[in-house]
Every structure is written in structure tokens, then in C-alpha cells.
Amino acid sequence: MDFSVATKDAALANGQPAVVAEVVGEVDVYTAPRLKDRLLQFEREGKRNIVVDLAQVGFIDSVGLGVLIGGLRRARAGGGTLVLAGPNPRIRRILDITGLSSAFTVVQDVPEALEALNREVAGSKPAAAQGGT
Amino acid sequence: MDYQDDVVELRIPRKPEYVSVARLAVSGIAGRMDFSYDEVEDIKLAMGEACTSAMKDVAPEFAASPLTVRYEREAQRLTIEVINPGGARSTSKAPESLPPDEPISRLLMEVLMAEVDVFEDADRNLHVRMVKYASREDE
Numbered sequence: 001m002d003f004s005v006a007t008k009d010a011a012l013a014n015g016q017p018a019v020v021a022e023v024v025g026e027v028d029v030y031t032a033p034r035l036k037d038r039l040l041q042f043e044r045e046g047k048r049n050i051v052v053d054l055a056q057v058g059f060i061d062s063v064g065l066g067v068l069i070g071g072l073r074r075a076r077a078g079g080g081t082l083v084l085a086g087p088n089p090r091i092r093r094i095l096d097i098t099g100l101s102s103a104f105t106v107v108q109d110v111p112e113a114l115e116a117l118n119r120e121v122a123g124s125k126p127a128a129a130q131g132g133t
Numbered sequence: 134m135d136y137q138d139d140v141v142e143l144r145i146p147r148k149p150e151y152v153s154v155a156r157l158a159v160s161g162i163a164g165r166m167d168f169s170y171d172e173v174e175d176i177k178l179a180m181g182e183a184c185t186s187a188m189k190d191v192a193p194e195f196a197a198s199p200l201t202v203r204y205e206r207e208a209q210r211l212t213i214e215v216i217n218p219g220g221a222r223s224t225s226k227a228p229e230s231l232p233p234d235e236p237i238s239r240l241l242m243e244v245l246m247a248e249v250d251v252f253e254d255a256d257r258n259l260h261v262r263m264v265k266y267a268s269r270e271d272e
Contacts, residue, residue, distance in 0.1 A: 029149040029188060061182060061238075062237040097240070097244050098240060
């Protein structure tokens with residue numbers, strides 16, 4: 001079963017860097033650590049505005065969801081955010097069941113995710129002024 | 134057709150890469166019952182959650198013991214049981230030390246399956262038994 005995370009750099013309207021992680025395959029207890037490593041790498045590189053493209057993900061379990069939650073938490077702590085793009089209806093349902101659809105910004109595709117990042121970053125306060133979630 | 138004795142048992146190493154094997158097996162069984170596509174996907178996810186929890190939840194002396202996954206098919210009912218040697222709460226981990234995704238895992242099992250029962254036996258095995266009833270009327 002193939003699993004991969006490809007990374008593509010992007011830029012927001014205000015010039016801030018953004019990054020798109022294109023995930024392919026099933027995100028479960030076996031593969032999720034690889035996604036986590038990539039998100040931790042973004043943190044080390046100072047990339048706080050993140051899109052996780054789930055359009056080619058057919059399955060995600062609680063471990064995968066935990067990795068996404070951790071990525072969102074770290075991105076917000078650094079003054080950015082993490083947006084989910086293109087989840088299939090099954091994954092959207094799992095996000096709804098777990099209540100995570102209200103924690104994440106979930107959009108149709110990557111261009112819409114970058115627009116959402118533009119809006120959220122433009123409207124955000126400096127990291128030091130943000131409360132934890 | 135009589136499915137009274139249709140039981141499939143699978144023993145898988147306690148390693149993350151084998152959780153997908155348990156999911157695939159249940160997909161093959163549930164896919165031949167009167168479950169919709171979405172219901173089969175629900176069962177696969179719940180199956181994976183039960184195995185994943187078992188992987189992380191074991192006393193050290195049982196770390197090399199494989200998990201047993203038991204699938205029991207009846208006409209309109211599928212029962213899945215994951216038996217985790219050494220997984221009994223009293224011998225593995227205190228509840229407060231459980232991984233942070235454990236509540237999500239349990240929530241998914243509870244929502245996606247009709248019945249979820251977690252119990253320990255005298256041999257320190259933790260059993261997660263889940264039931265789903267087939268009721269497809271659309272095909």
C-alpha cells in the first residue's frame with residue numbers, strides 16, 4: 001500500500017510563506033508517523049501556514065486525526081494555522097462525528113485552502129497574543 | 134443459507150503494519166453480507182481502532198504476544214472481537230496515561246458500531262467485542 005507526503009511551497013497574499021502537504025494513501029497507525037514527521041519538519045523550518053491536501057486519502061483513523069490535531073496546535077502556537085483540503089465524504093463524516101470539523105477549516109481543494117489561509121492569517125493576531133486551543 | 138458456524142480467526146503480530154490486514158479481512162467478510170458500502174467502511178474503521186488501541190495498550194511481558202481477531206458471521210449480524218493478551222487495564226496502563234487519541238478511538242467505535250463491549254478475562258486478556266447489524270434495503 002503506497003503512502004506518500006509530497007510538499008509544495010506557496011506564498012500568501014501578504015508575502016508570508018505557506019506550504020502544501022499532498023498526502024496520498026491511507027493515514028493510519030502505521031503511516032501517520034510519516035505525516036507527523038513532515039509536520040514537525042514544517043515547524044522546524046518555521047512554516048506555520050499549512051495546507052494538508054487530503055484529496056487522495058481514502059482512509060484515516062484516530063492516530064491520523066491525532067497527527068492533524070497536533071499539526072494544527074503547533075501551527076496556531078506559531079501564529080499560523082493548518083487547513084484541510086479535499087477530504088472525501090467519508091473523511092468529512094469522520095471529522096463531523098469526532099467534532100473536528102469545527103476545529104479545522106475544511107475546504108474543497110488546495111486553491112480554496114490557500115484563500116482560507118489568506119483570510120485567516122490576515123485576520124490573526126500576533127502569536128504571543130493568541131490563546132491556546 | 135446457514136451461517137451459524139461461520140467464524141474466521143486471525144492472529145496478527147502486535148505491529149502497526151498488520152492493522153490493515155485485519156481491516157482487509159473484515160472488508161472481505163462484511164462485503165459479502167447485506168451491508169452498504171458506507172457500513173462496510175464504518176466496520177473497517179472500527180476494526181482498525183480496536184486493533185490500534187490493542188497495539189498501544191499492553192503489559193510489557195505480553196509485548197510479543199499476537200492479537201487475535203475473531204469474526205463471527207450470522208445472517209444479519211457481524212460480531213468482531215479483538216483479544217489483546219495482557220491488555221487488561223489492571224495490568225497495562227492507568228487510564229490517565231492512555232494516549233491522547235484513545236477517546237477519539239473509543240468514540241468512533243461507539244458511533245460506528247451498534248454495540249461495543251470491552252471486558253477483561255481471568256487471563257489478563259482485554260476483549261473488545263463489537264456488533265453491527267445488516268439492514269440494507271436499497272439494493
